[in-house]
Each structure stands twice: as C-alpha cells, then as structure tokens.
Amino acid sequence: MKKLGFGLMRLTYTEDKTWGNIDLEKTREMIDAYMAEGFTYFDTAWVYHGGFSERVFGELVAKRYPREQFQVTSKMPLWNMKDPAELQKTFDEQLKKCGVEYFDYYFLHALNRDVFATAENLGAFEWMQKMKAEGKIKHPGFSFHDSADALEMMLSKHPEVELVQLQINYIDWESDNVQSRKCYEICKRYGIPVSIMEPIKGGSLANIMSDAKKIFTDYNPDASVASWAVRYCASMDNILVVLSGMSNMEQLKDNMSYMKDFVPLNAEEQECVKKATELIKSTIAIPCTACRYCVDETNGGCPMKINIPRMFELYNESKRYGIASFKWHYNEELKKTGNPAECVECGNCQGHCPQGLKIIDLLKEVSSAFSS
Ligand code: SF4
Ligand code: SF4
Structure with a gap:
C-alpha cells in the first residue's frame, strides 16, 4: 500500500448545501486522480464535514470502485455517548453511509483521558473486538490526542489494538504539548503501527516564514514546502500511512508527485528540516491546527x-x-x-x-x- 492517505476532512467547499457544502464534482476529480495513480487509503469520521464526509466517501469511492481496490478507516464519536447500545447504532449507520460491509481500520475517535474513561464505561474496546470477530472491522485502533503518559496507560490496558493514529509533524515532534516523539516511541515499543495525522499541521507547514522556506528551496528549488513535511513523516519506520487532508487538485498532484515512488529524507535533508523547525518554532504564538x-x-x-x-x-x-x-x-x-x-x-x-x-x-x- 502506498503511504499517502486521503484525509476526507478538508474537502473543497461550495455554497451548495446538497452534500454539506462539499464540492462533489471537484472531490470526484481528486478521488479519481488519486486512485488512478495507485493510491488507495481513505480516512473519514462521523464528525467530518458535519457528517457529510462519510456520505461523500460512499458516493464517490464505495459506489464506484471495487471493494478490494481501497482501504477505508472511520471513527467512533464517543464524546457525548452514554448508552453502550449507541456504539452499534452509530457503527451500523456509518457502514451504511460509507456504503461498505466492513472497515479496514476503525478507530475510537480522539482519545484523551476523559474520552478513554467514557470508552471504558461503554465497553468500546470489547465491542470493537466483537465487530472484528464478525468481520466488520479488520483492524481496530484509536486516534489519540493526549500526553505520552496517557498513551502508555491506554496501551497497557489495550495492547490488542492494531493501529494508533498520532499527530506527528516536524514542529510537534519535540513539543511538550503534543509529545509526538514520545507517543511514537511508545507505539513502536508495543509493536503497534502508526498512522500519521496533521503532517502539515493543518496546512501551516505549507506556508512557512520566508527564512525557513529558503532553507528548503536552497537545497531543492523544485520541491514544494509541504513535501518536506509529508516526507519527514513518511521517512519514519513503523508507519502505515501519512494522511493529508487535501482540499484541491493542486495539493493532491503535488503530494502524489513525491509519494508515488517515495524516497525517504537523506541526512542532509533531515538537517534542513531541523534548522527550519528551530526558526519556525520561534514564531508560532498559538499552535492551533485549524481542525475546527x-x-x-x-x-x-x-x-x-x-x-x-x-x-x-x-x-x-x-x-x-x-x-x-x-x-x-x-x-x-x-x-x-x-x-x-x-x-x-x-x-x-x-x-x-x-x-x-x-x-x-x-x-x-x-x-x-x-x-x-
Ligand atoms: S469561545 Fe467562549 S463562548 Fe465560545 S464555546 Fe468557547 S468558552 Fe464558550
Ligand atoms: S483551537 Fe479549535 S481549531 Fe484550533 S486546534 Fe483547538 S480545537 Fe482545533
């Protein structure tokens, strides 16, 4: 499987509300271009685009491509859930919206300590194993937003998960807040592969300060600034996929150009990233990723x-x-x-x-x- 995943959370907007303000035609063109180049992994969730992301996936991918030609992940929103019966109800609705019989990967969405406690109260991990036994989830896991200590606690209780989605990018790698490196190393120790979200930090690493940009363009004038961020993530081992929430064809084509026959960053390129990171970090006042x-x-x-x-x-x-x-x-x-x-x-x-x-x-x- 190629390592560039299509994140369906920042799709092109239109004034037309038929598909929840998602521009269906432009999204169709992007999905077809992505599949034509041999990429296959889609990431959606109940909450993306106010519930329309899963519907658009069903309409544009599941309805139009044979099931064995793509992998899809969706996620369970646990925040306001109180009754364990809601797990199955929500999941069945997701299968219907996505137009599939099973999810290749399925996550409990955005676990932190509080959401994890809710998951435990609802028996959500055990429920995922039941869905696995029924063939409706191939690989259960969770997406994660908390400290490394919290991740260690969760994996010690549930080492059976088969994939963890982490926020990793070169700015957050050593961040005290996000703790990307520490979290990544914990997953590696447990032998659990990682899918990476926010490699471009909500798009902000595609639009960096000119001094940092110069470090990249001096080394390689032909590579986009965003490509450095995605390749940085894809160069790590124990990575299943790097997600990019692409909003237009230009971003997609750029991402595909270097991810089709992916080459990891060499030592000199890693050094460029290190220098750019130091410069950028000195200027970010509020580390918001615009996830909304x-x-x-x-x-x-x-x-x-x-x-x-x-x-x-x-x-x-x-x-x-x-x-x-x-x-x-x-x-x-x-x-x-x-x-x-x-x-x-x-x-x-x-x-x-x-x-x-x-x-x-x-x-x-x-x-x-x-x-x-
Ligand atoms: S910005 Fe203020 S008013 Fe709005 S949700 Fe947050 S705390 Fe409430
Ligand atoms: S402030 Fe809002 S948009 Fe920014 S990272 Fe937090 S939740 Fe996401």
Whole structure:
C-alpha cells in the first residue's frame, strides 16, 4: 500500500448545501486522480464535514470502485455517548453511509483521558473486538490526542489494538504539548503501527516564514514546502500511512508527485528540516491546527459563534508580520462571526481541543491585542 492517505476532512467547499457544502464534482476529480495513480487509503469520521464526509466517501469511492481496490478507516464519536447500545447504532449507520460491509481500520475517535474513561464505561474496546470477530472491522485502533503518559496507560490496558493514529509533524515532534516523539516511541515499543495525522499541521507547514522556506528551496528549488513535511513523516519506520487532508487538485498532484515512488529524507535533508523547525518554532504564538473541533456543531459548537481557529490564525499572522496588516481582516471577520470579547466562558470549546489549548484565555489575549 502506498503511504499517502486521503484525509476526507478538508474537502473543497461550495455554497451548495446538497452534500454539506462539499464540492462533489471537484472531490470526484481528486478521488479519481488519486486512485488512478495507485493510491488507495481513505480516512473519514462521523464528525467530518458535519457528517457529510462519510456520505461523500460512499458516493464517490464505495459506489464506484471495487471493494478490494481501497482501504477505508472511520471513527467512533464517543464524546457525548452514554448508552453502550449507541456504539452499534452509530457503527451500523456509518457502514451504511460509507456504503461498505466492513472497515479496514476503525478507530475510537480522539482519545484523551476523559474520552478513554467514557470508552471504558461503554465497553468500546470489547465491542470493537466483537465487530472484528464478525468481520466488520479488520483492524481496530484509536486516534489519540493526549500526553505520552496517557498513551502508555491506554496501551497497557489495550495492547490488542492494531493501529494508533498520532499527530506527528516536524514542529510537534519535540513539543511538550503534543509529545509526538514520545507517543511514537511508545507505539513502536508495543509493536503497534502508526498512522500519521496533521503532517502539515493543518496546512501551516505549507506556508512557512520566508527564512525557513529558503532553507528548503536552497537545497531543492523544485520541491514544494509541504513535501518536506509529508516526507519527514513518511521517512519514519513503523508507519502505515501519512494522511493529508487535501482540499484541491493542486495539493493532491503535488503530494502524489513525491509519494508515488517515495524516497525517504537523506541526512542532509533531515538537517534542513531541523534548522527550519528551530526558526519556525520561534514564531508560532498559538499552535492551533485549524481542525475546527472546537466550533463543530456536532460537538455543541460555540454559543457566541466565535470563529476560534480564524481568530488564532489572524493572531499568529499578526505576530509574524505585525498587527497593523491584520486589523482589517480581524474587523471583517467580526462582521460575520462572534467577537472574542463576548466569550461567555462556557468552556464547550476547550474540552474538544486536541491541542489542549486554553482557548478562553487565548481569546482574551487575541481580543486585547486587536483592540489596543
Ligand atoms: S468558552 Fe467562549 S469561545 Fe468557547 S464555546 Fe464558550 S463562548 Fe465560545
Ligand atoms: S483551537 Fe483547538 S480545537 Fe479549535 S481549531 Fe484550533 S486546534 Fe482545533
């Protein structure tokens, strides 16, 4: 299997709501191009695109390609689940939406200590084994957002899982918050393969500061900046697949160009990445990946309609390039969405942030910076 996975969580948007604002025609073209080049792995989830990601997968992949030509992973949303019967109900609905009889891989979605406790109360790991015995899940696992200690605890209790999805990229590799390296090493010790999410850190590593970009282009003017981030991840051993949440054909074609006949980073390239990492890390104010879990309506959303990831993006840009150029964008955003100054501190957003960001405090910082 080729190591580039198609993440179906940042698909092209359109005004037409028929497919939950996903542009079906453009997505069809991308999927066909991806399959034509021999790539086969798709990653979706109940919550992606407000529930439409799984439907689009069913429509564009499962309906149109023989089952043996692709692998698909989906994920169980456990956050608000109380009744174990909901596991089966949700799963059966997912099989139907995706148009498949079984999932090649299936995850308990976004486990942290709290969600893990919910999973244990519901008997979710045991339920996955039952689905495996029935042939409806080939390889059970989980996607993960917490500290290395939490991962160690989970795997010591459930070493039977067959794949763990981790957030890994060159910026988070040594991060105190995400702890990518430590988590990766734990999986390796347990002999469990890893699938990698956020290799480009929500797209931010495709658009890095000019000094860091120069390190890459001086070494290889033909390689895209994003390619360094994806190849960095794919160069590791014990990796099943590196996911990229691709939004347009240009990104897809670029990714496929170097992942079709993948060559790992050499020692000099690894050194370039190390230098770029040091430069970039010195400028990121808020490490938001724009995953939008904090504002997703299926998670409850923000009652004040604050566009949290956009606020953080503008703040990060203002730190990098100066606040003056971004005040206009900030005020424009406030015409469409909620004002951070009006946050009622309900905490709904923070509980869903895989990066563990203190969103309430950070929004105060953003609001104060742009109001001064
Ligand atoms: S704490 Fe503030 S930003 Fe977060 S969901 Fe509540 S109102 Fe929205
Ligand atoms: S604040 Fe957290 S949950 Fe919200 S978009 Fe950023 S990383 Fe995702």
